[in-house]
Amino acid sequence: MSDSIVISIDAMGGDHGPAVAVPGIALALERLGGRKVRFLLFGDQALIEAELARAPAARAACDIRHTDKVITSDEKAAQALRRGKGSSLWNTVEAVKEGEANAALSGGNTGALMAISKLLLRMNGGLDRPAIVASWPTLRGVTAVLDVGANIESDAAQLVEFAIMGEAFYAAVHGAERPTVGLLNVGSEEQKGHEEVREANRILREAGINIDYRGFVEGDDIAKGTVDVVVTDGFSGNIALKTAEGTARFVRSVMRDAFTSSLQAKIGAMIAAPALRKMRDRLDPSSVNGGPLLGLNGIVVKSHGGADARGYANAICIAADLASSGYAAQIDRNLKQLAAAMPGQGPSDGSAPEPLETSQ
Amino acid sequence: MSDSIVISIDAMGGDHGPAVAVPGIALALERLGGRKVRFLLFGDQALIEAELARAPAARAACDIRHTDKVITSDEKAAQALRRGKGSSLWNTVEAVKEGEANAALSGGNTGALMAISKLLLRMNGGLDRPAIVASWPTLRGVTAVLDVGANIESDAAQLVEFAIMGEAFYAAVHGAERPTVGLLNVGSEEQKGHEEVREANRILREAGINIDYRGFVEGDDIAKGTVDVVVTDGFSGNIALKTAEGTARFVRSVMRDAFTSSLQAKIGAMIAAPALRKMRDRLDPSSVNGGPLLGLNGIVVKSHGGADARGYANAICIAADLASSGYAAQIDRNLKQLAAAMPGQGPSDGSAPEPLETSQ
Numbered sequence: 001m002s003d004s005i006v007i008s009i010d011a012m013g014g015d016h017g018p019a020v021a022v023p024g025i026a027l028a029l030e031r032l033g034g035r036k037v038r039f040l041l042f043g044d045q046a047l048i049e050a051e052l053a054r055a056p057a058a059r060a061a062c063d064i065r066h067t068d069k070v071i072t073s074d075e076k077a078a079q080a081l082r083r084g085k086g087s088s089l090w091n092t093v094e095a096v097k098e099g100e101a102n103a104a105l106s107g108g109n110t111g112a113l114m115a116i117s118k119l120l121l122r123m124n125g126g127l128d129r130p131a132i133v134a135s136w137p138t139l140r141g142v143t144a145v146l147d148v149g150a151n152i153e154s155d156a157a158q159l160v161e162f163a164i165m166g167e168a169f170y171a172a173v174h175g176a177e178r179p180t181v182g183l184l185n186v187g188s189e190e191q192k193g194h195e196e197v198r199e200a201n202r203i204l205r206e207a208g209i210n211i212d213y214r215g216f217v218e219g220d221d222i223a224k225g226t227v228d229v230v231v232t233d234g235f236s237g238n239i240a241l242k243t244a245e246g247t248a249r250f251v252r253s254v255m256r257d258a259f260t261s262s263l264q265a266k267i268g269a270m271i272a273a274p275a276l277r278k279m280r281d282r283l284d285p286s287s288v289n290g291g292p293l294l295g296l297n298g299i300v301v302k303s304h305g306g307a308d309a310r311g312y313a314n315a316i317c318i319a320a321d322l323a324s325s326g327y328a329a330q331i332d333r334n335l336k337q338l339a340a341a342m343p344g345q346g347p348s349d350g351s352a353p354e355p356l357e358t359s360q
Numbered sequence: 361m362s363d364s365i366v367i368s369i370d371a372m373g374g375d376h377g378p379a380v381a382v383p384g385i386a387l388a389l390e391r392l393g394g395r396k397v398r399f400l401l402f403g404d405q406a407l408i409e410a411e412l413a414r415a416p417a418a419r420a421a422c423d424i425r426h427t428d429k430v431i432t433s434d435e436k437a438a439q440a441l442r443r444g445k446g447s448s449l450w451n452t453v454e455a456v457k458e459g460e461a462n463a464a465l466s467g468g469n470t471g472a473l474m475a476i477s478k479l480l481l482r483m484n485g486g487l488d489r490p491a492i493v494a495s496w497p498t499l500r501g502v503t504a505v506l507d508v509g510a511n512i513e514s515d516a517a518q519l520v521e522f523a524i525m526g527e528a529f530y531a532a533v534h535g536a537e538r539p540t541v542g543l544l545n546v547g548s549e550e551q552k553g554h555e556e557v558r559e560a561n562r563i564l565r566e567a568g569i570n571i572d573y574r575g576f577v578e579g580d581d582i583a584k585g586t587v588d589v590v591v592t593d594g595f596s597g598n599i600a601l602k603t604a605e606g607t608a609r610f611v612r613s614v615m616r617d618a619f620t621s622s623l624q625a626k627i628g629a630m631i632a633a634p635a636l637r638k639m640r641d642r643l644d645p646s647s648v649n650g651g652p653l654l655g656l657n658g659i660v661v662k663s664h665g666g667a668d669a670r671g672y673a674n675a676i677c678i679a680a681d682l683a684s685s686g687y688a689a690q691i692d693r694n695l696k697q698l699a700a701a702m703p704g705q706g707p708s709d710g711s712a713p714e715p716l717e718t719s720q
Contacts (some may be wrong), residue, residue: 074549137610189433194595218598218602219604219606235546238546243579243582244604254639258638265631267632268628271631272618272624272632274622
């Protein structure tokens with residue numbers, strides 16, 4: 001790799017394939033300004049070329065690697081592992097493993113992306129499963145919420161891992177020295193919630209992990225920015241994320257209705273137009289698209305399958321930011337603390353990571 | 361009871377007790393216009409009187425029943441059942457059981473309210489556990505979401521019950537002839553989600569229950585109004601509800617920032633003021649406050665513990681609407697269909713309801 005960042009792209013992933021990925025790349029290049037970023041696009045060469053023909057700036061920054069094979073959105077993870085080799089998604093992740101790319105991006109099948117990433121890149125020593133983290137705009141800046149969909153069910157040990165991964169991610173990407181962490185629940189009292197959250201709460205309070213853990217938080221604490229990192233299982237996290245997106249879209253629609261409801265309102269809107277534009281940008285749901293898969297030996301970012309070009313561009317910028325940060329070192333530090341505090345407890349027993357595939 | 365509706369009020373429930381309940385009653389009386397509604401307030405007589413002294417219109421519609429005893433928000437449900445007799449919450453529910461009130465309202469401890477309501481009022485024949493339903497403003501009107509916090513974990517049979525209760529509620533309260541129902545999940549494909557939602561999906565599709573079931577929906581479908589009734593477990597439902605409230609508050613705050621960011625924006629806002637006011641009302645989080653506990657032989661409504669007077673008034677209006685609707689009959693119809701379609705399956709085996717307490 002040269003001194004520029006290389007991002008591998010699963011051009012066939014998501015609902016719109018290259019028709020969103022390529023315009024997304026073009027937009028991202030504008031936003032990334034002077035930074036040197038190149039793209040390695042995996043997928044149907046003819047389809048990708050057709051899109052690139054309409055985006056000359058993107059064309060110059062892209063190389064294409066043809067493959068016919070795709071993983072569909074309804075394929076199960078186990079199936080994708082068995083049959084996915086050589087697909088656009090597989091090759092996109094493999095480019096990171098092979099050192100051809102600094103980060104991988106896919107809008108494809110989440111389960112398949114997670115399973116293939118785990119197989120090819122392996123988990124960071126001691127961690128059990130990846131988690132997807134969303135960067136949520138709040139009243140006080142940005143809150144990182146994880147897991148938002150990599151795992152359907154999570155036990156207490158996994159929730160604790162999410163806390164460690166999320167804290168390290170936040171420190172590395174947002175430059176916070178000591179991010180605060182909360183556990184999502186249906187109330188703030190200690191006895192609230194199901195067994196997994198109560199047990200995770202106990203470990204986070206008592207295990208001597210050196211993170212600034214603040215206890216339970218509720219759904220409305222996310223947008224308040226009560227803590228920097230909100231930890232939850234992938235089922236609730238995914239529902240929270242999509243519910244917030246839906247709510248933001250609903251509100252924008254109500255706003256549009258209001259400002260077109262009368263001539264007087266239209267005039268007011270015209271005068272306030274610059275402020276309204278700024279507000280719309282701040283509320284754009286595409287600005288939260290792009291969820292890194294934390295815990296892997298390598299950077300993989302998931303884009304929402306239905307994302308538009310603006311959302312896709314946002315995911316690219318997150319991948320680029322992460323590629324030039326040092327969050328892996330931060331996680332190592334935290335895991336060593338957990339292992340020292342709780343020898344033998346959970347997956348973080350301080351053992352060496354599994355050996356890499358012999359194919360390396 | 362006379363021909364007016366009587367609502368019993370746990371005046372000590374919630375973060376603010378009578379300081380919110382009484383102004384809430386005053387506001388509700390304005391909104392209910394000509395309808396005859398009276399209130400039976402349970403709690404500390406002196407505190408309640410002090411609030412009523414400031415609200416003469418409410419004073420005339422209220423009777424007070426003094427009790428010193430309160431159930432705190434950190435009390436466990438089992439504890440509340442053992443020791444709660446005679447408390448403001450207990451007496452509020454008991455007033456419905458004794459036929460003194462048509463509906464009960466409390467902003468107190470959710471677990472205690474559910475347990476005491478279940479003990480005193482018993483479940484509607486065949487149903488297992490109550491669910492709290494939220495009425496969610498959407499692009500197409502209102503969506504009912506349940507459970508939003510009565511149960512922490514729900515198995516497939518309970519999710520199916522929630523679907524039946526929610527459908528009946530929607531038909532009775534919103535006058536829809538054939539409400540559509542969806543099951544909240546992290547994707548719309550059949551293989552997505554954990555075992556409970558997949559099994560509930562199978563039962564709803566195959567058991568021949570006569571409801572218009574549309575399969576899985578995602579978090580963003582709630583605000584879209586994709587279906588009339590969204591079914592979920594109480595953990596995810598509570599998180600979704602509070603996340604949406606938080607998002608709506610965040611958006612309102614961003615709006616306020618935008619319209620005060622420059623002189624030009626302020627002038628625009630002044631001109632568009634009537635439209636902005638209408639929009640703010642539509643987005644007011646207090647407009648979704650008030651969750652009926654479905655499945656009981658009697659009407660009990662939960663108000664958010666942190667609700668303000670506007671939110672409390674909204675919960676009162678929901679209690680009043682429900683008291684004059686016929687949704688119990690609708691549930692009976694659906695449960696008979698489930699029992700006929702699946703004899704012996706789940707709690708809905710067509711057996712007679714449990715005998716009532718001997719104290720009745």
